[in-house]
Amino acid sequence: MKTAVFIGRFQPPHRAHLETIKRALARYERLVVVLGSAYCYPTPKNPFSEAAREEMIRACLGLQEQGRLHLVAIPDDYYDDPRWFRAVRAAVEAIAGPGAEICITGYHKDESSYYLHGFGDWPFEPSGVVSSLSATDVRNRYFAGDGAWREMVPEAVRRFMEQFATTAEFARLQAEWKTLQHYRALEQHYPYPILHVAADAFVQAQGQVLLVERRGALGQGAWALPGGYVEPKETLLEAALRELREETGLQPGPAALKATKAFDYPGRSLRGRVISFGHHFHLEGPPPPVKGRDDAARAFWLPLGELDQHQSRFFEDHYQQICWFLGRAPQPPKESR
Template sequence: MSAVQVAVVIGRFQPFHLGHLALVREALARAPRVVVVLGSAHQARSPRHPFSAAERAEMLRLALPEAERARVDVLPLRDLYDETRWVQAVRDGVQWLTGTDEALLVGHFKDATSDYLRRFAPWQLLSLPRQHRVDATDLRAALFDSEPEALDAVLASWVDQVPPSTRDFVRAWAHLPYLAALRREWAMLKSYRQAWAAAPYAPVFVTVDVVVQCAGHVLLIQRGRDPGQGLWALPGGFVEPRDTLYQSAVRELEEETGLRLLPDTLQRALRGVATFDHPDRSQRGRTISHTHHFDLGERELPEVRGQDDAAAARWVPIAELAAMEAQCFDDHFHMLDRFLGLVAPG
């Protein structure tokens, strides 16, 4: 393997554990400069994404001695739910930080979710065996399954799985106003999955979501229950057994926002339908959304109100959406981006 000036490590680091640290240290041993790509940046907090990009960057920083910190750059990167675009975004980000398009990618093939490591040719790839018997999913489960008074016991069980600095960080983080809501949502999702555990095969859920734009605004609802209670989302829901996709989209729109328009008005306003089917787009399980895009044109904003599963409904200026990314449910910001072009290419 030829000498390189830049090594790259990619991960979500939720939380940062000893396996992650081993990859970063191997990268530091191979190159004078290391870029750590923080995946799933800008996601709303959830049991899958409890720690913000800034918090994960701090966990990484605290785990390294000062001399090594100076050699590490952190690149937060949003999920794009499109592997080709995402790989190019990683490459572009590394080149922007380092000035070179050559790098050594250091990683571990954990399971099928690690196949993206093969997509970075002509970068060199250093595939390492598993460094520690630790999994971030299990660490999060231990944290969310425990009672508040058991926090010290949970962190003690992490002693051979995470750096001491990560335990200290999570101990302090647990006193911020996030953990109780995450535990509640975790319990809901766990119950949801258990309800389907007896199915003869893994369920695949079919849903609809609706993008309605009007006079420079888009219609959003604020979710009234878990998962994602309090987050902003598109109106939508599950397809009923006797509905077509279009019928389900119109029904969910009316049920959650009270928006009622003449059938011909909606039909003329339909601009397209896109399918969102990334395997990891929903914490509830494999969920495929058929998202309908309506443009009502330049007219007075119709009256709406939150009802059914929606705590609120409002017309949001499209110009304000980019600042709301971390407040959006699941991949709904990326649905909006698909139709409205919110994120500049590259």
């Protein structure tokens, strides 16, 4: 039995996605659709959960087609590409079985399609679907209130998105989208690309991590490491300590600093090109009392054992930052394994 693999974010699934899925189901005995960017906090770039995306895709297909379709959700692993490829391979092989004949299908959209040739012995077999449709364009029209998006998605997806547009979550995402559009307009006045520098603090104490809940317009309600932009006259460490103090009231000594790392994945932030320098502080003794201040709605300690099950609450790549400092891979929540 030959198995095809179609990888994407499907935010949302548009007509070209559906055509690719239908052609693959007509051509191969089994199709595995890999839902990328799984278990992340909803943003204007990734507004729909993995469950919602699966629901939309299945609603576009007949029962016989659905019986040969499998969907797997894979979290982002920005700072270890080979590990991400291994995670996809393991998930697909768990479905296809040992020694199965597997190929990658899809189409070359842009530089983000590099993964099509990244699986070694899994050959790339083009879907034959060539389309100018873009999920980015669908989302921009959706949040802008431009009804043209309706013609770009299958009927079942249109119904889902129209219902979602009546929710409070859509209103939050639309407000965030408008804020981001304002930032983009401001950047157009500069003669060169703007590079932002931030500093974050991963504070660990007795198996717990210090987090804040964001209060601002971007990522409102998301959980994050204490941090923010570096001011012109301070070092990276000074910025991390200042943000930590301002947002939580915590002031660790210099001896608590154990490691630093530049987190520079180009797409890590919707705010623009933001490089964040992570600082790992390890405190002796029990976690000290903290309180949310400044632009943090609250500050709290989270047991590291609960990290994976809450990864969909994290802002930007902060879950991946914690995983990097812990020396481990991002993991699907236990209930999804």
